[in-house]
Amino acid sequence: MREVSGVSAKILEEAVAGLAAVEAGEANLDDFLDFRLQYPELxxxxxxxxxxxxxxKRFLEGWIGRLAARPPRPAVRRLLTAVLAQITFQTGIAPExxxxxAVGLVKHSGKLQEAKFVNAVLRRALEQPQPVPEAPELVxxxxxxxRWRKRYSEAELAQLAAALLAQPEFTFRAERGFEPGELAAEAVPAFGEFRFFRACSAARLLExxxxxxGRIYIQDPATSLAPSLPDFNGVKSVLDLCAAPGGKSLMLGERLAGEGRLVAADRSERRQRQTAENFRRRGLDYQVTVADPAELTGExxxxxxxxxxxxxxxxxxxxDVLWRFRPEELEKITALQRRILGEAARLTAPGGQLVYSTCSIEPEENPxxxxxxxxxxxxxxxxCERQLLPSAEMDGAYACLLRRRASSI
Ligand SMILES: C[S@@+](CC[C@H](N)C(=O)[O-])C[C@H]1O[C@@H](n2cnc3c(N)ncnc32)[C@H](O)[C@@H]1O
Incomplete structure (x- = not known):
């Protein structure tokens, strides 16, 4: 009994720390889970x-607003958010x-008044469970x-909200010629010649x-859009300019089928170690380069x-990306994209093809x-160009195929 409540307290504490780290901009959710857990076994x-x-988040914070007579301080709001999520959506822990x-954790920190407040708010929540909204404006x-209301139809907004609420399928790509057998529950739609599957069991796949x-790679099918666009007939040299950790480089390599040269470049040394590891697993000896796009040469x-x-x-x-989105930061990121795309143009041979891609659905970053x-x-x-919106089947993505005219300087 002691053991179970100990574990549950650790999970709650860690979740609250994660909410704080993301809110403070210290880490994104993936990095928090990968590098900052005190109890990685949980x-x-x-x-x-x-x-x-x-x-x-919208529902949980709105509910806190209705339950509490005064707005709680941020640390308490985060604790309440996590506990309300547990009592509303999780069955593995009894709400009581x-x-x-949660009350024990606050008491343990010596804040007795705050413990009373948390207790009162959460008891009220237990007495009055709330209907969970699905409407986009409440999700x-x-x-x-x-922003999205200005350019998407009601049906698209409903699709975007539903994509946030649902747990996505665990999908993977299988290398050409590899049959995933019992690892795959079924094939799922993707682009070009790439083959994607829904995993039967995540645990079995991971082992x-x-x-x-490297005969399979865990990926969303939307990632196949950009590498499917160029025509590979007669292609001898390929550059992936923002390659790390190598998901799309592997697909470009598959399309080259050993017939040409591939350079996978990225400015991040840490992330390029993963690219190199992905190539090594697959037995590919393509070039992995650590460099800013401005430092690269060739065509x-x-x-x-x-x-x-x-x-x-x-x-x-x-x-978490939706809650970290800041319109004022779009300008900075689009300026960086403009610079990198300009370098990509310089590195494209006359008559060559240039694919620009993002995993954003904001027009400023795309068309x-x-x-x-x-x-x-x-x-x-x-x-050609294509914008995918997040859906039940795949993530959102944008890709545009450009060609440098043969006669251009
Ligand atoms: C979207 S990720 C690439 C994902 C990769 N193509 C894949 O499919 O696995 C963008 C990459 O751009 C790289 N990058 C290159 N130049 C950059 C710069 N000046 N500032 C930030 N990131 C840069 C980042 O290191 C990051 O790996």
Whole structure:
């Protein structure tokens, strides 16, 4: 008994620390779970609770507002958020126990008045469970709802909200020629020749030899959009300019099928270690380079530039991105994208193809960025582009295929 409540208290404490770290901008959710857990052995439970807190943040914080006579201080709000998530959405812990553990934690920290407040708020919550809303305006962060309402239909907004609330499928890509057999429950739609599957069991997949030797790679099917766009006929050299950790480089390598040269470049040394490891597992000896795009030289038949972005398309798997979105930071990120895309243009051979991609659904980072690029680079033309919105099947993504005219300087 002692043991169970001890574990539950640790999970709650860690979840509250995670909410604080993300709110303070000290870490994103993935980094918190990967590098900052005090009890990494409890990662799965902590992660489940944190994902719920971010998926249901609007509802949970609105409920706290109605339950508490005065707004709680931020640390208490975070604790209440996590406990309300447990008592509303989790079945593994009895609601009464969740409340007792939370009150115990506050008492333990010596704040007796605050413990009384937390106890009163949570007891009220137990007495009056609330209907859980699904309407986009009550699910999405207000800043993004306001932006998205201007350009998406009601059906699209409902799709965007539903994508935040649902747990996405565990999907993976299988290398050409590899049959995943019992690892796969079914094939799922993807782009080009790439083959994606829904995993039968995440645990079995994570322990599989196929994952260890790189014949499968855990990925969302939306990632196949950008590498599927260029025509690989006669292509001899490929550059992936923002390659780490190598998800799209592996797909470019698969399309090259050993017929040419691939350079996977990225400015992050830490992330490039992962790219190199992914190539090693697969037995590929493509070049892995640590460099800022401005430092690279040469000309390539195909350049893929998967730029840093606001990530607003991938919130199914990283729900915290929606709450970290700041419109005022868009300008900074689009300026960086413009610079990197300009370098990519310089590295594209005459007649070569350039793929620009993001995992964002903001037009400033996508078609508007490309239009500005085309004005500044008349030697390029747009061949096609596609915007995917997050859905039940896949993440959001944008990709545009450009061509440098053969005669351009
Ligand atoms: C979206 S991620 C790339 C994901 C990768 N293409 C994949 O499929 O696995 C963007 C990458 O751009 C890199 N990058 C390159 N130049 C950068 C710069 N000046 N500032 C920030 N990130 C930069 C980052 O290190 C990061 O790895």
């Amino acid at each position: 990662r799965r439970s902590i992660s489940n609770l944190l994902f719920l807190c971010f998926r249901r 126990s969740a409340v007792n553990i 999405l962060p207000p800043v993004l709802f306001k 599989s030899a196929a994952l260890r030797d 390539f038949d195909v350049v893929l530039v998967d730029v840093p972005c606001s990530n607003t398309g991938v919130y199914r798997r990283r729900p 508007l960025q490309v239009e500005a690029f085309l004005k500044e680079h008349p030697g390029f033309e747009r061949l």
